[in-house]
Amino acid sequence: MSQTTGTPPVTAPDPSPILRVRDLRIAFDHAAAPAVNGAWLDVHTGQMVALVGESGSGKSVTAMSLLGLLPSPPARIERGSALFRSASHVAHGRVVDLLTLDAAAMRSIRGREIAMIFQEPMTSLNPVMTIGDQIIETIQLHARIDRAAARTRAAVALSEVGIADAARRLGQYPHEFSGGMRQRVMIAMALACRPSLLLADEPTTALDVSVQAQILDLLGEARRTRGMGVLFITHDLGIVAQHADVVCVMYAGRIVEAATVFDLFDAPRHPYTRALLQCVPRLGVRAERLSNVHEAIHAADGPAAIPGHGALAWWPSQRPRGLAAVSGDDSVMVQAAPGHWVRAWRTPDIVIEGPSLPAFVRGGASAKEGEPCAS
Numbered sequence: 001m002s003q004t005t006g007t008p009p010v011t012a013p014d015p016s017p018i019l020r021v022r023d024l025r026i027a028f029d030h031a032a033a034p035a036v037n038g039a040w041l042d043v044h045t046g047q048m049v050a051l052v053g054e055s056g057s058g059k060s061v062t063a064m065s066l067l068g069l070l071p072s073p074p075a076r077i078e079r080g081s082a083l084f085r086s087a088s089h090v091a092h093g094r095v096v097d098l099l100t101l102d103a104a105a106m107r108s109i110r111g112r113e114i115a116m117i118f119q120e121p122m123t124s125l126n127p128v129m130t131i132g133d134q135i136i137e138t139i140q141l142h143a144r145i146d147r148a149a150a151r152t153r154a155a156v157a158l159s160e161v162g163i164a165d166a167a168r169r170l171g172q173y174p175h176e177f178s179g180g181m182r183q184r185v186m187i188a189m190a191l192a193c194r195p196s197l198l199l200a201d202e203p204t205t206a207l208d209v210s211v212q213a214q215i216l217d218l219l220g221e222a223r224r225t226r227g228m229g230v231l232f233i234t235h236d237l238g239i240v241a242q243h244a245d246v247v248c249v250m251y252a253g254r255i256v257e258a259a260t261v262f263d264l265f266d267a268p269r270h271p272y273t274r275a276l277l278q279c280v281p282r283l284g285v286r287a288e289r290l291s292n293v294h295e296a297i298h299a300a301d302g303p304a305a306i307p308g309h310g311a312l313a314w315w316p317s318q319r320p321r322g323l324a325a326v327s328g329d330d331s332v333m334v335q336a337a338p339g340h341w342v343r344a345w346r347t348p349d350i351v352i353e354g355p356s357l358p359a360f361v362r363g364g365a366s367a368k369e370g371e372p373c374a375s
Contacts, residue, residue: 016085017042017359018197018229019066024080024099026058026065026253029073035061037253038329039080042246043197043229044359048219050240050261051233052276053250054293059233060119062250063199066098067116068106084197086113112142115190117203119233121182125174131158132170135189142193157188162214179206187215194226201233216243223361237280241265245361249273252316254331258357259340269307269342271297271315303345308336311344320345 019042026036036058043049051059064070066082082098086109101109118124126134135154136147143150151170158166161184174182183206190198198219204212220243222228234240240247240261247264249257249272257270268274275296303312303320312320314331332346333355341355 017044018085019043019231020081020083021062021066022081022083024062024065024082025078026061026070026075027078028075034078034253035075036065038331039250039253039255040333040355041231041248041255041258042357042359043231044361045196045227045229046223046361047245047359048223048230048232048243048361049246049248049357050244051231051248051250052235052237052240055235057250058253059250060201063116063201063231063233066199067110067114068098068101068103069116084109084114111138111195112193113195114197114199115193115195116199117183117186117190117201119201119205121179121186121206122174124186125182127174130171130173131177131185135170135185135192138189139192153192154188157192158185160191160218161185161188162211163188180208180211183207184211184215187218191218191222194228196226196228198222198228198230199233200230202235203232204234204236204239212239219243237277246357249276254314254343255333255341256314256343257341258333258355259337260358261362263337263340267307267337267340269309269336269340270313271304306334306336306342306344308340309334309342309344311342311347311350314343314345 021039021041024036024039025034027034039058039062041049041051051062053059061070065077077099080099083095084098086094086096096105098106125131132151132154135157136150139145139150139153140147154170155166158169163169163181163184174185177185183203187203200219204215207215216239219230223230232244244261247259247261248255249270251272257264257268257273264273265277268277272293275291275293278291278296279293281290297315303315303318305311306313311334330346331343332350332352333341334344334350335353335355336342339358344350
């Protein structure tokens, strides 16, 4: 698997998360199963939490629900809470439930305190407005500054994401930018109001590796200097290994494993997580074909025991024979090690705990000095 040495994570100064999602269940009309089923996660100040999983696992739906961006109908939030520690004048610094805010209160938070980078920039930018007008409008809506000052801040935001001649390019339209450049514009717009929480839905997918590194460094700087928390949705386990503090692995709308990035890469405990890591190509290892996630999971006859706990790992097609029916959810998160949570089949003898993730960020070691690697 992977190895970790060097500087360990360090505890963040504030143990209260800026975002705490609990038991989130989201369904769509006429769907056979919920898109999100009992999801939970914490994001602390200055922390990057990576939400990983296959397409269709519910990652983007989870993020969009936090800002009230799911169309209803067909979407409906059936239960759960998303507690956000707001510093705005609207919430007076209190904790608010994002899922119950009215439209006016949500508008005061969306973009100002919580920003989102969407996966597809072409559908997120207005084609008949200049890039500058779109960024300036966002800044003026929340910052209460004049247009000249907002334009200056917009130019700085474009420069920070590596767009040259930013002042001139503010006057251009989205079609005059390449796909990667449009993605940079989306990132600049999201960071322009200095949010305390960033929801990043595969923000570097359209970027080449050099620009990707620049953007990730920019997000890291915002986390260190401003204490910005990041919920980072991605398929790229390499990015997760090098930049995330906590990893939540999602499948079929459920979090199946959650731990620090060091613990998860060093000792993955759910079969699905292990299968994902086995699918990563390895330099110097010859194979006739790449591993398949579901083949790796179904290689075992029946559900596997969770190392360090003994409960049976939850997997939808591997229900244990003779499992007694229980009221409510048929699965539960169990703590296999301190701060390391794994989804297991729920049996009457399992003590249900309230899962929570540690409040820590990396100690600052570089990837060469001690970060886990996806290989």
